[in-house]
Amino acid sequence: MSDFTRAIARLIQTTPDYHQLGLETKGNLKKGVLDYFISCYASVKYDPNFQNVVNTAIYTGCDEVVVIGTERRVHPFDACLINGYSAHALDLDDVHSEIRGHPSAVILSLLFSLREEKKDMNSIYEAYLVGIEVMTRCAKLLGTEHYEKGFHTTATAGVYGAVAAGVHYLGFSIDQMAQALNLCVSKISGSRSHFGTLIKPLHAGLAAQSAWQVLHFVKNNVTGSENTILSKNGLLSMYNEKEKNPWQMLEKWGEPWAIDTPGLWFKLYPCCSANAHPIDAVMNIKKRHSFTSAEVASVDLFFPPKGDAALVYTHPENGEQGRFSAEYCTALILLERDLSIENFTVNSISAEVQDMMGKIKRKYDENIPKSENSYPKGRYCIAEISLLDGQRFVSRVDAPTGSPGKPLEMEDLLNKAATLLGNQAEFLIEHFSAEVESWGELL
DSSP states (O other): OOOHHHHHHHHHHTOOOGGGSOHHHHHHHHHHHHHHHHHHHHHHHHOTTHHHHHTTOOSTTOOSEEOTTSSOEEOHHHHHHHHHHHHHTTSOSOEETTTTBOHHHHHHHHHHHSGGGOOOHHHHHHHHHHHHHHHHHHHHHHOHHHHHHTBOHHHHHHHHHHHHHHHHHTTOOHHHHHHHHHHGGGTOOOBGGGTTSTHHHHHHHHHHHHHHHHHHHHHTTOOOOSOTTTSTTSHHHHHOTTOSOGGGGGSSTTTTOTIIIIIEEOOSSSSOGGGHHHHHHHHHHHHHOOOOGGGEEEEEEEEOTTTTTTOOOSSOSSHHHHTTOHHHHHHHHHTTOOOOTGGGSOSSOOHHHHHHHTTEEEEEOTTSOOOTTOSSTTOOEEEEEEETTSOEEEEEESSOTTSTTSOOOHHHHHHHHHHHHGGGGHHHHHHHTSOOSSOGGGO
């Protein structure tokens, strides 16, 4: 049997230098890093659980790596957990539709924990590119049923992506790269049963931490079996036995790069990206028609079957659960309340919002045609709002704001920073508005 992990290692070694990348790719990498910092800083400022996670640091008296958004420095192992959690805590961070997960929170948290070993900005960008590529291909290898069964792809494919980024950044040999990738199968975990709690974003930190530990093992010659993706009792035998041709997942490396096509999905609101379709659909109706919340009789939200799998709460009890509820987001919009960090961190949901959620129903129809230009592929939401006087308004969204079909540009992300962080955003804006050669005050 040919060695699949070694084949991945060889592909990683063929990745071009940063200076050889196209302008689009460089711009997309830069946007991903900016959005990562925005998300981390926002969590430090707003997340009520942030300090609790900081307090979990295991290695005291170590000041190697910064906790992003603070002046505190911790051991690299702890930095992976804290920064990974922080990047994903408010659900403001990017997502990749082919991963069905959050690549930057895992990959960049691992890379920034390694920065003291090799202080080179371009190398971080190169490794980030590799990490997203491998994480995307691994997620596709695991298949759509992996997520639908309950696995959190951020915490499974994310370990492979972060390890791939790390081995490239540290300049591992082919043998060391393969050894590191082979260890990943023993570190992946993460259940969607934790969605709506602080453990969900902690998955990103745990995945980054696992990747750091894998790299640490290999550097110290602690290794295991070969070919653990394809071998008996390996990754595919456990997670996706239906995959008949895994080798096709390695074809056309970087043609195009996953960060370019379909590309990262950036958010304006602190909630699950699966809410983006209903949010845009309901907002479109509100913009086009004038009516009050008291006039609403019912709201039907049409999704493709399993298209709302991430939205696990139809009757959320608090704002954290509301991040994963189309009903909660729709109710806030109809009641003309902001999709704000404050409304996604409330401890209980008001009676007025609960009453509005009671009017909202999800529906599924396999006969509804899917658009060729949808993001993620085959996904949509059709919102149908009926008023008490018999009027009915309909809006369909296939490519919501922030998705690759309707992307946010660098200026939009800089505005996101300014809106969320106020004066704290000034140095981020200064850094990412200019071509700079060092990370400066960022780390």
